[in-house]
Amino acid sequence: MHPRFPDHKHFDAVSRRGFCRLPFAAAASSLLPGLALAQGSEVALAGLAYSGDAASLSQRFPFSTAYEKALKAGGKPAHAMLREAIAQAPAGKLKLVTQIDELKGRDQAVAVALVVGAETVSVEQLAGLHKLFVLIRAQALFFDFKSMSVIRAYPISFGHIDIFDRRPTDAEVAVRVRGVYEGAAGKPGIFTRFATTLAGASLPAATSRTLQITRVTIKPEATGSIPEYLRSASTVTETWAADLVGEALSTRAGVPIVPYAKGYAVGNVMSMRISDGDVYNLKLPKPDYEIGVELSALRKVKYGGAAAGESFIYGSYASLRIEEPLSGKVYMNTALKNGEVKLVPSTQTYVDDFPAFYDSVNGLFVKLAEAIDGRDAKWVKAAAAAPDIDKQINDTRELFKLCK
Template structure:
């Protein structure tokens, strides 16, 4: 298989030095970080920044240290010393909780307000010496609430805080980061890279998205790519490179850590690329009784998995999925987006479950390709090679 020589040379030297070490591999905690252009962070992550400032000197970083201390990773030692102490070391792997997206949407329906909040992040491993991304494990958390009044800034801040800290048995983004570190691994050989490299959203679907996703170029595409990447990574346990078009320019990702330092991280070319095209959302009446009406919320996507350099295609098929939502007869207005989102997430979760080795009868009716079983087998081998 043809490979990029510059990445092979670097990764062979880097990972080769890890083989045969008597001591466990050490990874330094870079802490909390924001992705993308540093100058626009205040505009893109206002609620997370407000939370960080409200926590005092320790900020979100202090909470991260507490969480990872309570649940340390097992595949490597996590060093919580100052990141700048890595300068001059021969081996310098670091990991950050990188926030990729913060979506806060408030919609008014008659006398009710629907609040939707989502945080998208990843456990990002990178080489501090060469500033090259090594692997990433994406995850997200979301909060949906219905209020009888327009939410205040303090009420939104309270819900964002819950998304970070968790509530009861529901983990927040800090616990999700700790869970990602617990399952993460750093290979002793040259790794193969997997990435959702292309995402598109049809105009028909875009009309059904909230303004926070549809109004700015690339935001909806990043949302779809992140959702697919998270499903694949969480169900198969495979790391996946970030969706470059959403966070990087020219394969270089900007990252600002909590102390204000800005780093430019290089993204390697993926060995295997995934493209996803969200073509349709649809709502169909399923059943109607006196108590209410149930609807099927459907989504349709096209997914392609290929090896770009060899121009070899492993999967190329459309998939569809439907989820049922019941609307009480007393409810005067319906917000369709959460149900559409559940349908799409369900599609990606079911497909990823099959790629992880599950046997889901959903696949037979969901996939358009007649040879989907053969495609799934080939794609499983690709995913396993990237662990």
């Protein structure tokens, strides 16, 4: 690892404030008794799962599946890791049981799984250094295993960057992948984030509506600043952006998001394989409301300079549209901009722009979600192009209440 670049380690793929949050529980049908569901229903823990064709899991998730096998060989499988994380989580609204079998024969049979949707592991060589990037994108996915349909989902992700003065070995990569799942540098990993998400999750009432990001556009002025490992295919870039927006809305405004179909499903059917070998083909609900996202540009501008170093503003430009397709009613339609300042010491010879651009894009959607949630709205008034942004924020807040 190169000692001159400590600020490039531990890139949080959820928020600049720290890795996302989440936890799971101990054992038996009394697991997390404080998690009481609406109508006294229970939710079964299905465990760890992977989305997509089961036959290609080892090609699409080589490090995650190897990590899962290592856990099992060590006597503490992924299911146990999830239960342990949940046991440390605050009490929430749901009552969880440990196995799907416990709900068989009941009228309502809802399960939740940690569904890994994408594993990105990339090594870039820059200025004689090797940058290792690890990103896991997942979802806390609730589904009815009788009707085989998705009920709701909460996006989760965690990214990690390390700099080496040589190419990292597979063993070193495996250590970083383990840190993404279990936590690194004092930040909670995917397991803990899943558990924390469950603590704040709820099942929809009969009248609840659904939200889905259905359109993602990345303009050329933005694509050039996104690393190759996130633009190896258009669907990879679009899914990354959809997950980023969905996670900001889910974690900050508390609204569930139907999985982005282009990245996770074929024909609106999402396939997933649970770690115990069961394969499920789940129907995605048709959303009541659709979200369109455009990432228009990413720009770096020098802000200041001195003998000690220089500062730059990393600007992101995007637009968001939320509408009801049947009626054509538009709740939000505005362009947005956000800038984050990065200080570069004069002694630093290599600058990786992407973490700063990520902070800028992520910050844009996090701040927007917080404004919709009723928190500080000063930023959105200055950042939004729409003259009626106050009305759009209020309309969207009321809409989100229908989706919770």
